[in-house]
Amino acid sequence: MAVPTPAVLVLEDGTRYAGRAYGAQGRTLGELVFATGMTGYQETLTDPSYAGQIVIQTAPHIGNTGMNDEDMESRRIWVAGYVVRDPSRIVSNHRSQRSLDEELVATGIVGIAGIDTRAVTRHIRDLGAMRAGIFSGEDAGLSEEQQLDIVRSGREMSGLNLSAEVSVTDAAVTAAVGEKIGNLAVLDLGVKQSTIDNLARRGFEVHVLPATSTLEQILAVDPVAVFYSNGPGDPAASDSQVEVLRGVLDEGLPFFGICFGNQLLGRALGLETYKLPFGHRGINQPVIDRSTGKVEITAHNHGFAVKAPLDGPFESPNGYGRLEVSHVDLNDDVVEGLNALDIPAFSVQYHPEAAAGPHDANYLFDRFADLVRTHAGRGSSSGDAAYRDPVISPDSHRKDA
Known part of the structure; x- marks a missing residue:
């Protein structure tokens, strides 16, 4: 079994959540928000309204139905980053054409898995949506101070025309x-x-x-x-x-x-x-x-x-x-x-x-x-x-x- 690649979710208030890389590796920045749907993750990912945002799925198990061309809501995935707790190890839907992980890698979407997404959601509910970053691969090796500085240099959603x-x-x-x-x-x-x-x-x-x-x-x-x-x-x-x-x-x-x-x-x-x-x-x-x-x-x-x-x-x-x-x-x-x-x-x-x-x-x-x-x-x-x-x-x- 392959050794998981470390990843970390860093919030602009300094809060950090350690997990493993999911999807593409590297770094991504955006406004951290949560989505409460128990289903429909493909529609969420391809909704252009999520451009510029790192999306947390509060449902714990994501990816079991895979991805297909029919359910795309636009021409591509728009989220800036993706946060899940337990990505499905297998795809078990007859309409699936590829796995969610494969789609994230192919489209360059940096994600993180293996963290308590509901704890992150409660944090956001208490303090409000805020800037955040996901760091994996080489970027996971940056110091905590460097990562936080990068997050705080990211653009604010207020005043942004997308x-x-x-x-x-x-x-x-x-x-x-x-x-x-x-x-x-x-x-x-x-x-x-x-x-x-x-x-x-x-x-x-x-x-x-x-x-x-x-x-x-x-x-x-x-x-x-x-x-x-x-x-x-x-x-x-x-x-x-x-x-x-x-x-x-x-x-x-x-x-x-x-x-x-x-x-x-x-x-x-x-x-x-x-x-x-x-x-x-x-x-x-x-x-x-x-x-x-x-x-x-x-x-x-x-x-x-x-x-x-x-x-x-x-x-x-x-x-x-x-x-x-x-x-x-x-x-x-x-x-x-x-x-x-x-x-x-x-x-x-x-x-x-x-x-x-x-x-x-x-x-x-x-x-x-x-x-x-x-x-x-x-x-x-x-x-x-x-x-x-x-x-x-x-x-x-x-x-x-």
Whole structure:
């Protein structure tokens, strides 16, 4: 049996966890966060929203189903590093094409195994997400002082714009499934393949555009609506995308945003965003949809949130009429959705495509399609609180994706 290669996880507060190398060897730096999903590690690894972050899996046993091409949520693995407790020694799923360890090595993802990941998670929950580094191979031989200095020299997530790093560079089109509603302009801030598939299944011809797209480039695809995707980074560092979104709203186009897109809608409407202590990441967050009273178990991956009044409608500081908080996290009262009452726009802070995760919130894609159809039936007029109309019946969340 091969002798394990030593590795160490170093946090910026000086805390150290010794383990063994997993995946590629060397060093990596990033913001240390935890994900609570008991399954779906491939979707987590390939979610562009995790760019720049070292991810801890709180589930103790990782890798038993291997990796395959079908479940990739984007073109590559995006995590900066990977922390697990007990990697599976074998792969036992008929869909597997390679092991997780092989994939990490092939893609250069530095990881660490054999540490108490729940102890690290408790540390992060107490002190907040922080910079960290994984050191293995030759880098494990650096002194503790050298390793800590390297970690503390790493970039902070606050103020960081990562959209251009994860976005496509050229536009891509996915054909509508079934009866076509029209062209949908998707600004790729880190979009997942499951999101594209869900939108196409609702009848949209999905035009995925680079994060650097201008309003003119968005309008050039003749969209019936615009969608802003999930993505990594600080929404306060995305001024250009916010200005483009304000142009979209001024044009009167229906808009739907998820995760990062929710934060950018908040900014476009004149609201502030802020950094959460350790964020929401995982597939078990309870959120109430205030329009239906339903409590949904939802998939999250965000370290920032929108600051908005929870009680009653309020006016948009930027002049877009009345707004309301549509969804709220029941664990901590964080704003999880916004609804504009006088213009055709809404957003949620979580992932309704739920890959991986529960499908309780999948109805939001239906709500968006209904909003677009309703808006098209009215022409371009707006402004009579009619945009409450696209609320789906309380049982609509049971529809299959």
